[in-house]
Amino acid sequence: MTSSRVAVLGAGGFIGSRVVESFHLQGWAEVRPIVRRISGLARSRRFNLDSRIADGCDAQALRAALAGCEYVVHAIAGDNATIVGTVEPVYRAAEHAGVRRIVYVSSASVHGQSPALGTDENTPLREDQPIAYNNAKVKAERRFLRMRANGRVEAVMLRPGIVYGPRSPWIGGFANELLTGRAFVVEGARGVCNSIYVDNVVRVIQLALTAPGVDGHAFLVGDEETVTWRELYEPVTRAFGIPFNEIPSIKGSVPAQSSFERMLCFRDSKLGQALLPVFPLRLRHAMYTGLAAWLQYQPGGSPYVMEAEPAPVPDLERTLLQTCAWKLPSDKAKHMLGYSPQVSFTEGCRRSVEWLRFAGYPVLHRDFSAA
Amino acid sequence: MNANMAPGQPVNVALLGCGSVCSIYHAPALEQLAQSGIVRVAGIFDPDGEAVARLTERFPSARRMSLADDLSGMDLAIVASPPAFHARQSIDALRAGVTVLCEKPMASSVKEGDAMIAAAAESRGLLAIALVRRFLPATQAVRSILANRMLGELRSVACFEGGPFRWPARSPSFFDRSQGGVFLDVGAHMLDLLVWWLGVPDGVNYEDDAMGGVEANCRFVLQYDSGIRVAGRLSRDWELPNRYLFDCAKGWMSWMPTEPESVQIGFHDTSFALGAELHDRTVSFGRPAAGRKSINFQQAFILQICNVVDAMHRRASLVASGADALKSLRLTHECYRLRKLMNMAWLTDIESATARAEAGRVP
Secondary structure: OOOOEEEEEOOOOHHHHHHHHHHHHHOOOEEEEEEOOHHHHOOHHHEOOOOEEOOOOOHHHHHHHHOOOOEEEEOOOOOHHHHHHOHHHHHHHHHHHOOOEEEEEOOHHHHOOOOOOOOOOOOOOOOOOOOHHHHHHHHHHHHHHHHHHHOOOEEEEEEEOEEEOOOOHHHHHHHHHHHOOOOOEEHHHOOEEOEEEHHHHHHHHHHHHHOOOOOOOEEEEOOOOOEEHHHHHHHHHHHOOOOHHHOOEEOOOOOOOOHHHHHHHHHHOHHHHHHHHHOOHHHHHHHHHHHHHHHHOOOOOOOOOOOOOOOOOOOHHHHHHHOOOOOOOOHHHHHHHOOOOOOOHHHHHHHHHHHHHHHOOOOOOOOOOOO | OOOOOOOOOOEEEEEEOOOHHHHHHHHHHHHHHHHOOOEEEEEEEOOOHHHHHHHHHHOOOOEEOOOOOOOOOOOEEEEOOOHHHHHHHHHHHHHOOOEEEEOOOOOOOHHHHHHHHHHHHHHOOOEEEOOHHHHOHHHHHHHHHHHOOEOEOEEEEEEEEEOOOOOOOOOHHHHOHHHOOHHHHHHHHHHHHHHHHHOOOOEEEEEEOOEEOOOOEEEEEEEOOOOOEEEEEEEOOOOOOOEEEEEEOOEEEEEOOOOOOEEEEEEOOOOOEEEEEOEEEEEEOOEEEEEEEOOOHHHHHHHHHHHHHHHHOOOOOOOOEHHHHHHHHHHHHHHHHOOEEOOOOOOOHHHHHHHHHHHHOOO
């Protein structure tokens, strides 16, 4: 594989940057990092690599960027429009460049944040989930399959769960919450965390790029161990010397959508997409801005009321994730791709805490074993 | 004063380099000063014709310079080209009798920096470096508080700057090795402030994560014989609170580059902290008082150019001269000379071995 050239789209992101780092340092392939804008090169230009600039929605720029590549890893993150909108340009550019296979880094979120017991790759996907990100990922997968049905480039979809590790928002974001006193968990964080250490994702991407007979398939992938959210978070709390039990645990609830959220849902719906272009852009922008400001308006209170920290309110995503009851299986990936997680959960947590130290967090303890 | 510069007349400015720093910071400051008749943008140079055209729209009377050294009629050259060109363009300008305000980092090497200072001395010209943070009220307050030991003896400093890289660089060459990484970029400001506040350190340690390219992360320690220890961290990768924290015998002080108009001060024996917004000093009813709010970050660019103009008229000395900037440039290159690869404990053994080999190839 070392002679093959692999383009990594989204090379500046969390997963993409680790793919670049690992493929290059392992000497596994000749890597070509591709980012949307010049500033996105900061991570990949730590190496002396042939990096390119191309927006995932710009077919012409992508054609030039993918020229000479045999494989493409699509790890572009972004808003929902970007998730869906990059599929066709990337596929067409890959076809033009003679790429053999695209591996699309999708998400286990296509099955929802708290999938029903028994969920696996055969479970039908829905585009009317309450979280718009999930629907965007479903649409992107389906769009890839449609493109593949009429195109020459093979497509493989990977559905990792909660990807953690160096630069992961699940680790760094939680560390930020802890250190600013904003951390909380839902119902003791006892729900199943469908974790996968980022290097296990890198490993399965490697396999998916070259495994025979997997074209058009989607694979759920996760760590070997079944763990809870508490088990993911505890190494971070321990690193900062904060007992896990001191973190507020609140009851999960599925909050009703606010007016603003309902408006955003309408905007993203088919009807909204059809109707909104009728209104001038400035008017739409003014409407969103005005409504958001109105919803944030808080009238003044009594001067005798002592200011208190607002109680945390879990959003729908956090509630569903931390009350999840189902460990998504990786059996299909094991069977068809030969996937076997290389990094254990304990080791993944250890490396994550080491990264916190690297990043400048005030890590006090490096004891990763359970308390 | 330059020979061709008449008192009371606007200073003729040549802009050398029309990249982001010029269009975002220098150009708006020059627009304000042009309205006041203090400067006139008379010439613009950049190899990128479109970039020149965009700036010419803002300064219609400026002529398009075909070469960077085509400086006839200019009094002041603002050198905002990539760092690899700073020395050449500054030296050419100084030899042509033109004052120079050069962007940071002043040069790509100490040798180049020395040559720039020599050129300024030979031509009896002025060489200023755009270390704009020296003009911020907060950095001046920090300097004063430390110099006067208002919080007692300084014991240590911890500073972090950076986050996911968002600067609107115009070309991928921004990440060329000749331009350095985060340490030569934002580090130029950090080291300049530290040297300005504390003096040149007596010992340094430095490590970064460049593995054949340019660093996105770095960490350094400055040690002073007085016992003061400075731990610095810069990143284009991950964001922590951008902050300079000073631990002193009686209390602490903090400055955030994202809030250049304020400082925080706390005392070890109280549970309160001051969130101090900086104001100009004034007099009210014959007594000292806080007047209007001090300048903001953007306005510091105006003051920076005003300082150079005042120095040209011999009304002031330069706040950040080439000789000042050379101190931190020397320190930067001393750090690069001592560089070690940061410990990235998440890499596998094979990855670490390759990383070390590639890091060793960084010049």
